[in-house]
Amino acid sequence: MRHxxxxxxxxxxxxxAACSFGGQPTEDTTLKMGxxxxxxxxxxxxxxxxxxxxxxxxxxxxxxxKSAQEQSALIQANEIDxxxxxxxxxxLFNRETPQLKIISLARRAYPEYPHFRIVAAPGFxxxxxxxxxxxxxxxxxxxxxxxxxxxxxxxxxxxxDGMTIEEVSAIPVRFEMLMEGQLKxxxxxxxxxxxxxxxxxTLVVDDTQFPQYSQSILAFxxxxxxxxxxxxxxxxxxxxxxxxSINQNxxxxxxxxxxxxRVPPSIQGTFNIPKYPAGEITTEAEWNDVIxxxxxxxxxxxxxxxxxxxxxxxxx
Numbered sequence: 001m002r003h004x005x006x007x008x009x010x011x012x013x014x015x016x017a018a019c020s021f022g023g024q025p026t027e028d029t030t031l032k033m034g035x036x037x038x039x040x041x042x043x044x045x046x047x048x049x050x051x052x053x054x055x056x057x058x059x060x061x062x063x064x065x066k067s068a069q070e071q072s073a074l075i076q077a078n079e080i081d082x083x084x085x086x087x088x089x090x091x092l093f094n095r096e097t098p099q100l101k102i103i104s105l106a107r108r109a110y111p112e113y114p115h116f117r118i119v120a121a122p123g124f125x126x127x128x129x130x131x132x133x134x135x136x137x138x139x140x141x142x143x144x145x146x147x148x149x150x151x152x153x154x155x156x157x158x159x160x161d162g163m164t165i166e167e168v169s170a171i172p173v174r175f176e177m178l179m180e181g182q183l184k185x186x187x188x189x190x191x192x193x194x195x196x197x198x199x200x201x202t203l204v205v206d207d208t209q210f211p212q213y214s215q216s217i218l219a220f221x222x223x224x225x226x227x228x229x230x231x232x233x234x235x236x237x238x239x240x241x242x243x244x245s246i247n248q249n250x251x252x253x254x255x256x257x258x259x260x261x262r263v264p265p266s267i268q269g270t271f272n273i274p275k276y277p278a279g280e281i282t283t284e285a286e287w288n289d290v291i292x293x294x295x296x297x298x299x300x301x302x303x304x305x306x307x308x309x310x311x312x313x314x315x316x
Contacts (some may be wrong), residue, residue: 029231030059031224034071034083037064037261039190040107040216041084043242043276045260046253050245052238058231060238068143075100075221081228082220086144087282087290090219091304098222103314104236105280106216113274114206115214116148117193122200124184129156129205136166138174138186144214147293149187151213156205172262191271195264212286225311236314243276250274282310 035041044062047053053060063080065071068089074080075093084106093099109115118137120126132153139145150160166183168174171192178186179199188196197203207214218239220232246253250273258268284306294300 027230028228029057029234030061031082031228031231031235032061032063032080034063034065034074034080036068036071036084037066039257039261039263039274041261042253042257042273043106043239043246044084045256046245047238047242049256050242052241053235056234056238058234058238060235078221078223081224082218082232084216085219086216087287088142088144088147088294088299090217090309091291091294091300094304094309095300095302098308100219101222101225101309101311102217102219102282103225103232103311104218104239105277105282106218107274108215108277108280109207109211110275111208113272114190114193114208115211115216115274116145116152116187116189117196117206118149118152118185118187118204119178119193119196119201120185120204121178121181121183122202123181124202126185126202126204129153129158132185132204133158133162134164135184136164138168138177138183139165140169140171140174141165141167142297142299143169145187146297147290148207148214150293151289152205152207152210155210175264190274191263191267194271195267198267198270212283212289215282215286217282225314229314233314240278243278246273247275247278279315281312281315284310 033044035044048060048062063074065074071083071085072089075083090100090102107115126132137149139149146165149163153163154160168177168183171189174183174186175188175192175196177183178196178201185204225232253273257263257273263271287306287310291300291304
């Protein structure tokens, strides 16, 4: 029997190895996520601090952004793979062709934990939403903020045509104007809403009874989902581990929250970190309601299909 030269044995081993892995290149295990400094992004920083991303074998770079506009610009330039954002933003990206897909909820309102509140300025007496008829309400137009103001006040009996709005897009500026009496009312996210109440503002209505209207979501580019599906699944496992840790002992992460998000100094020692959803995703009814509203506001020319913008497979 002839001896097979070692050279040919080595080549054969390499070919067999290639065949066993299907000849496919190794999937990139790095992700870049664009994050606003808001309460909703806390699980990102908890996952990073507790090593959950590393334990899943992936690297996640957290890219701070100052505004939704900056975040959108990074997505357009392919500088980030995903973001914590809202349904309105995903719909705008997908109005012509799918560019982003939702893979999970990031945050929503719960009975004891509001996501957004409409509050009246200190000293301005309001007995209910009906007292806001004709009163300028500080919001950010053509965003989730205006959508929520429309939907929440309508649910409480004040139709959209009875609402007067005042554009104040920057949340810290809106908060300051409210507290100084330059605005009589405003819609604020947590924890700014709680800080306003602590400073003498009055609660008009919040979203705890209507959680279907307020949610933030985790969305990835269609390109990253196609090329890095296993990495995104690993990311979501790490995210859910962080959510479980927060829900088990929320206020243990108060310092992480203060370090990475906007928490007004007046409530940094008292603000209770909310519950975060796990294994939840936008429903078709929730998506369609946003699309209808955006069409009414002439933000969309036509419908954006649910199946083009929401991918439930990553939760399975």
